[in-house]
Amino acid sequence: MAAKKLRRTQLSQEMCERLSRYQITTCQDFLCLSLLELMKVTGQSYYEVQKLLCKVSQACAPKMQTAYEMKLRKSVNPSSAFLSTTLHPLDRVLHGGVPCGSLTEITSPPGCGKTQFCIMLSVLATLPVSMGGLDGAVIYIDTESAFSAERLIEIAANRFPTYFDSDEKLLHMTRSIHLYRELTCCSVLKRIMSLEEEIISKKVRLIIIDSVASVVRKEFDTKLQGNLAERSNFLTRGASVLKYLAEEFSIPV
């Protein structure tokens, strides 16, 4: 939205050309300037500039929705609001399971079972909706090389023996889990940015990143001065893209 070109807003053609001479081509550039600067750049009077500001703002402001509409939308399909973890006490505490449309973070000391939990969630997501799953593909971004396909099949076969009774079903499940091994921060960020198209094409219903901390701690030593800012920069940028993906596609991350 921020990178929306001014050409696509309601501004006139000559105004856009004039602004592009000053290197102002997107809504972001336009809104970052103060009123006086805008007057100088557009050559318009104060009131005209305020009207232009309104037009550009309308082009990139978010839509309004009342809380009531949001509730109605949620109640229309309640089953898609959560991914049940099949651990009933946990589901009770989480009010239904891992929520769709927002980020969930799992932290623990090493060896407690985070990766096992993630593997189990991937199996659950590929199950059909009637069995409590999301009936979709899974994107698994692995930074520690801890994902084991054998363990995946073991969990699937032992947990749901009646469903995975044929090799074919197991094959189908494993084919819908897409594993990406990324070992540096840059590649993780690039992968996250490229996820949008993959989600649509592969009908992904769950994104797992295992784990964020390991790759960040490897690369950014907090004792060095500039690294703290770079590290938080990387983390917040990744977080905002993931939040956008989670909300846009209503999937758990």
Place this chain on the structure above:
Amino acid sequence: MQREVGTLPLAPALRARLAAAGFQTAQELLDTGPCGLSKEIGISREEALEALQVVRQECHGHAARTAGGSGTTRKCTALELLEEEQTQGFIITFCSALDNILGGGVQLTKITEICGAPGVGKTQLCMQLAVDVQIPECLGGVAGEAVFIDTEGSFMVDRVVDMAAACVQHCHLIAEAQPEEDHRKALETFSLENILSHIYYFRCRDYTELLAQVYLLPEFLSEHSKVRLVVIDGIAFPFRHDFEDLSLRTRLLNGLAQQLIIIANDHRAAVVLTNQMTTRIGQSQSTLVPALGESWGHAATVRLIFHWDNSQRLATLYKSPSQKESTIAYHITSHGFRDVQPPAVTPSTEGTELNPRKRPRTEEEKQ
């Protein structure tokens, strides 16, 4: 009338031409008339007429302002302000300790900032306020609507439903205890659907959308004149990443703060912002301070800091023009934001919401 031409809000090119032609005051422009003006500086008659209309508007507006009429600058005596402040509404938070240290609740026409570490309850308080602002006047509320601008995506509708249901139940219990005609009438419209339909939710993904939304807010508020609360949940989040130019960030934040102050004053609304915490690394230790820097600290009138103390949540009033600094404990229950129940109270009395401690103001308001 003796206003200099350079200070008029005309287009810069036009101003340059007027200066080159030798015009110095607005009066000269008005005396020349549109035809003379167009001949002297070489612009069309329509443009000259437009410019003169702008000048006339400015001068008249200026004259009206100096006469003390309604304009952008208002003069009033401190006595009028005192009377205004005493009739000022507060938005209660359902936590009487917090209301007490704030002097009655979140004040209208002021900017309140809530800072805290993640998970301490800032968004919970914002959602609670969005429900509480709609309480009818006869029950101690301000009967307004709420605008919720979310930059972090932490607004959960189900949680608001829980809080709204608890609030409606609470009000019904009060109305039963003191049955009056206007109570019953007010409660007819105070239902779950109504509460939810009067919370206007905007989801801003980055600072450009946030800036655009704040520019459009005055128009939105004039259309929905009953809005008494504007919540911006997470003002720090879009400004903390992707910003290499810190001076641009400071400038944008200051502009944002000024616009919010204007909105709060013109529309008699309370503005509530939530901020994150950042670590300041000192000589020998590091402390948690509110994010966005020192200059942002001047933007808010009232500052609350939420923090933990061994699994007890505390709220500290850090900055306030009228109340003294103090700390209280609060609780987040399934009904929302509440006081910490004193240990003497048995669990069975948790349900009786007729506790006068929690609603001290109904009596005062009615007087």
